[in-house]
Amino acid sequence: MDQVEIFKALSNKTRLQILGWLKEPELNFPEQQNADFENVGVCVGQIQLKSGLSQSTISEYLSILQRADLISSTRVGQWTYYKRNKEGLEKLSEIINTAL
Amino acid sequence: MDQVEIFKALSNKTRLQILGWLKEPELNFPEQQNADFENVGVCVGQIQLKSGLSQSTISEYLSILQRADLISSTRVGQWTYYKRNKEGLEKLSEIINTAL
């Protein structure tokens, strides 16, 4: 993954917020019932609702974050759940500490 | 400084390179004579030369990086020297570790 693409993914207020929300899902998405936050995460619809942007926009934002390895997804039935990707974020931390 | 602006500043290959070059100026700018890398840094012309982009572009890129607190500048005569801003980079590291 290109470093520039990671930073581009983070260059947007909503995408940064999403990442923040996914850091504490139980706090930010209390309405999601039967949630297995640890293993699957939060579904697109909940994130879209919270963001106030359109469904298509959020779907695209999530795939941008995923391409940057900052989140990962799991499909369960008709839902796609997204969660924080710890490894990707650690790698980002490392980039900043070693390359910049 | 807005977090988004910091990441925007980093969302460009050349700007990332500049930051990398300024991390080890003595290595990346050996041609700069009488250089006080520690205190003042590297002048715009050297950075421009190395980047291959136009003078105006590099001047603007440097001010973008400076606005994001990632570098700082010192004017000496007709030259402006830029250097890495350790504090800003540490703050960025902290943002990633606490907010995302």
Add this chain to the structure above:
DNA sequence: TTGGCATATCGGGAAAAGTCGATATACATT
């Protein structure tokens, strides 16, 4: 004070990103 550098700023054209509504796909229920 005039001319010459180094850097900054301005104006613009091309490319990319932001964002939407409409449509497609995929799955679940009846």
Add this chain to the structure above:
DNA sequence: AATGTATATCGACTTTTCCCGATATGCCAA
């Protein structure tokens, strides 16, 4: 099979970013 729901993709339009050349500014030397 038909309908309903969740998400993804497409096409379009607007805004922002990239990057340039031209010009302005600031400083120094003759």
